[in-house]
Amino acid sequence: MKIQEVARRARVSTATVSRTINNPSLVDPKTAKRVWKAIEELRYYPNTQARSLVSGRSRILGLIVSDITNPFFPELIKGFEDVAIQHGYEILISSTNYDSARMAICVRRMLERKVEGVAIMTSEMDKHLVDQFANRNVPMVFLDVGPMGDRISNILVDYAMGINEAVKHLLSLGHRRIGFISGPLGLKSARIRRIAFLRSLGHHGLDRDARLVEAGDHTVDGGLNAMARMLDSKCAPTAVLASNDLTAIGMMRAVRRSGLVVPQDISIVGFDDIRLAEFTEPPLTTVRLSRRELAERAFHALLADLDSQPRRPENKVETHLVVRETTCPARRESAL
Numbered sequence: 001m002k003i004q005e006v007a008r009r010a011r012v013s014t015a016t017v018s019r020t021i022n023n024p025s026l027v028d029p030k031t032a033k034r035v036w037k038a039i040e041e042l043r044y045y046p047n048t049q050a051r052s053l054v055s056g057r058s059r060i061l062g063l064i065v066s067d068i069t070n071p072f073f074p075e076l077i078k079g080f081e082d083v084a085i086q087h088g089y090e091i092l093i094s095s096t097n098y099d100s101a102r103m104a105i106c107v108r109r110m111l112e113r114k115v116e117g118v119a120i121m122t123s124e125m126d127k128h129l130v131d132q133f134a135n136r137n138v139p140m141v142f143l144d145v146g147p148m149g150d151r152i153s154n155i156l157v158d159y160a161m162g163i164n165e166a167v168k169h170l171l172s173l174g175h176r177r178i179g180f181i182s183g184p185l186g187l188k189s190a191r192i193r194r195i196a197f198l199r200s201l202g203h204h205g206l207d208r209d210a211r212l213v214e215a216g217d218h219t220v221d222g223g224l225n226a227m228a229r230m231l232d233s234k235c236a237p238t239a240v241l242a243s244n245d246l247t248a249i250g251m252m253r254a255v256r257r258s259g260l261v262v263p264q265d266i267s268i269v270g271f272d273d274i275r276l277a278e279f280t281e282p283p284l285t286t287v288r289l290s291r292r293e294l295a296e297r298a299f300h301a302l303l304a305d306l307d308s309q310p311r312r313p314e315n316k317v318e319t320h321l322v323v324r325e326t327t328c329p330a331r332r333e334s335a336l
Helices: 003-010 014-022 029-042 048-055 072-086 100-111 126-136 159-172 190-201 220-232 245-257 275-279 291-306
Strands: 060-065 090-096 117-121 142-143 150-160 178-182 213-215 239-242 267-272 286-290 317-318 320-321
Touching: 003 014, 003 029, 014 029, 060 072, 060 100, 072 090, 072 117, 072 291, 090 100, 100 126, 117 291, 126 142, 142 291, 150 291, 159 190, 159 239, 159 267, 159 286, 159 320, 178 190, 178 220, 178 245, 190 213, 213 220, 220 239, 220 245, 220 317, 245 267, 245 275, 291 317
Parallel strands: 060 090, 060 117, 117 142, 142 150, 150 317, 178 213, 178 239, 239 267, 267 286
Antiparallel strands: 286 320
16 A cells, blocks of 8 residues: 555545644644545555655654553643644653663663654752753753753743642631641752642741651652651641642551541642542642643653753743642541
């Protein structure tokens, strides 16, 4: 099957068929629909390797994430893939699992496949690996941690906005003993969230009690263990914020194991608003960080470099509180 037969069936030129396959955003939707119908009827499969050799472009973008077992990242991957497919790109996905050696393998694999750009949606990235992409003039977009440079973009997340909303919400419910369980402090995003929480406490005139701030590891088990330590310290929190939703889910289990009830004894607030958050029991109050918006911002930042388009003057994603059922008015005295 050849592209000329598809063009005849769809009553368009071969150039239009090529554009529909490679860059559908440039084709009128009605025309594109007719072309895709012809492709399906004729069972035409373009030879992507041959196409890459002729055009000099792979039409592949790399997407590097930290931990594919965390529901946040599959949701981000889906959003990125959806918008990439709309623009005729394929996605090569790698999960680093916070491991430098594995990260190096991911980078090598992407360079071997000649990716045209890379979205690095991890909390940390070794500089020498970034240099490998930069030396080959591969555009990059980072989540928060990217270095300044040509063909490098950053998506900045306003963590403080959502955390401030969460603290104000808890204050409005009468809470004054508010704790926080962070992610691993080796990660920049975890440190940013912790600092935002402490600043919010100070802004509202609340005292900082070191026993009310624990470090987790962004996993359910990490949240469970950190919450257990906080409860054992007898610091009497009436509400606790988590650095992500998996941590919050582990915290809820620790509270139940201690014989207390969420939210009557301790209110809990997560961060991210993963899909699972609304199905916990009770449904989790959390700060929403839109994976769809992150994905679209990251993709269009790469596309701007690939197509020599102007970049956004500011690439910032807001966060906002979503109130569900794990927060309620504080008791006059702590249950602890």
